[in-house]
Amino acid sequence: MTQFLQLLAGGVSLGAVYALLALGFVVVFKASDVVNFGHPALLMIGAYTIARLGLSQVAFPLAVLGGVLLAALTGLVVQRFLVAPIASTSVVTVSIMTIGVDILAQTEITRRIGVDILSIADPWGDRVVRLGAVDVPQARVAGLVSSVVLIGLFLAWFKLSRWGIAMRAVADDAPTAALMGVPRKVISALAWTLAGGLAAVAGVFITAFPTPGLQPATASVALAAFPAAIIGGLDSIGGAIVGGLVVGLAESLAEGYEERLSFLGQGFHSVMPYAVMVLVLLVRPTGLFGTRELHRV
């Protein structure tokens, strides 16, 4: 039972970080109809900047700010100069463009990291918090709190603010929103900027303890945001959050009960997000909360 609670706590805190990642991914899809395969690259750019600034003795909050700004700026630049010019072609073409961006950014960051493992120099270190019978790393608690706060802020902004309403209008019906005077280009740019910033924050907690640190393989952890978004439904904000939690829990439980799942082979937990995704897609082809496509003839 203790082990189960332990894994549950680990899963929820990891899932919250995945939710943050998936949120940015879904916001971009809703606002600009682009499946951004460069999302892991945004995370890597953010995390790498934070780690480098940390190494040169910049205070942690400032380093995070730097990483968030750079990742957000990257998102903006990619949107303005690479995605917007070809936005009128098919979804698939634009997505392939983001794959090109991803290769470019990841290759450069992998080259810079080399064989090192960069520590993110966070203030939590490897300390743990004891909650009842359960030990949770402080970094994970911080991750959970940050995610909840950021997601809450985002939801409030999305529901209440003028820009949030404009973004929902574009997501709902882009041509009509344009006729009502909503500047769609600005909305797209805003979504990409937001996604970059959120990805950088997620990058902090994906590389902090208990993970060894930032290494090229971190990008494949960040890829788990894709199944998270798909499980929830690509065009559902709430779905992204649920999807993130599902993926985090599934991964954590599969890792904790590895010996009982030994018939599935070693290291199955890393495949777990994808296995859950395929199962969900078999039942619901557009994810749990995704809009079902209706064809009216």
Add this chain to the structure above:
Amino acid sequence: MSKVDVAVPVTTVPVSPRRTRSLALPAVATAVVVLAAVPFYLDRFWLTLGLFAFAAAVAAIGLGLLLGQAGQLSLGHAFFVAVGAYGYTYLAGTSRTVGVSHQGGLGLPPLIALVLAVLLAGLAGLLFSPVAARLRGIYLGIASLALVFAGQHILANAPLVTGGYNGRTVPPLTIGGFGFDDGAPGTQLLVLGVPFHREERLWYLGLAVTALAYLYHRNLVRGRPGIALRAVRDSELMAGMMGVPVTRYKGYAFLVSSMYAGLGGVLLALAFGRIVPVTFDYAMSIEFLVMVVLGGLGSAAGAIVGAFFVASLPRLLDRYADVLPGLAEPGGDGVSPAVAARFGYAIALILLLLIEPGGAAGLGRRVANRFRRNR
């Protein structure tokens, strides 16, 4: 007010085989003749380069069919390539113990193993098609990521088939007593005074298989299936109303594409001579995608050109690392050839999408049209 952005469903460049036929066929025939002469003039480095390019080309044609004709994005192509490569190796290989690891094998005749490996890849595609056929292109793109990661997991956990992390040797192909290897020790096959080793022999195999793959694709695209697939790509709803069984055709495209990947996988295994599981990862899937897009969606010739470019670039840069500025020998300072190659094709991809979304085939069509007009 500024121009209203309305998402216009512009799809890939329409392929009109009939209009370009007069130029395409002589060009392909010339290419085949030139490529057939290569083993007599170029050394082993170029032949090896070609073997990998042929293997990549066959698999890329399959992905091009799926993406360009059926409009389905797949990031799981490397998985089917792995099924082909390991299927062949397991079926044709023999059971033996290397060091501490035991490797299984059925010891079938290599030609039968090749055919079965391709069918096996098709079967894998068929198993995934309940997912593939029901998803729209972009959902499939992400769902197919599952294949790559599941594939890596399976390969790492099945040392009996894969030989584990250290990989295993690929048995050479023999057809009717003719071996695609260096031949029995002491014997030498001379053709017009040129000794034919493993590379020369495999070169012709690669060329023949690629040519057949091209022809098959051409026929498929021009026939009823091709028309049906393009209808599905352009509008599933419309295709359904015209009586095209949409789900079945999407599954069919996935099946054919995975068999192409399997065939490419067998060629790749033969070219490597020894295969390790990490080769068939996410990055490989992405490379196939880059090949297809660089070449031009919907064009088999384009896919072949793209495959030659992407597969050859790292090896070329590696070979000429000492004369190219900014490139480093392995272990030295500067950009390694593999990294430079990745930069190279990523930049090519981005520029091409910005300038000529039709890819190399689109550029070719432009040149051809201008040529016609001037005449």
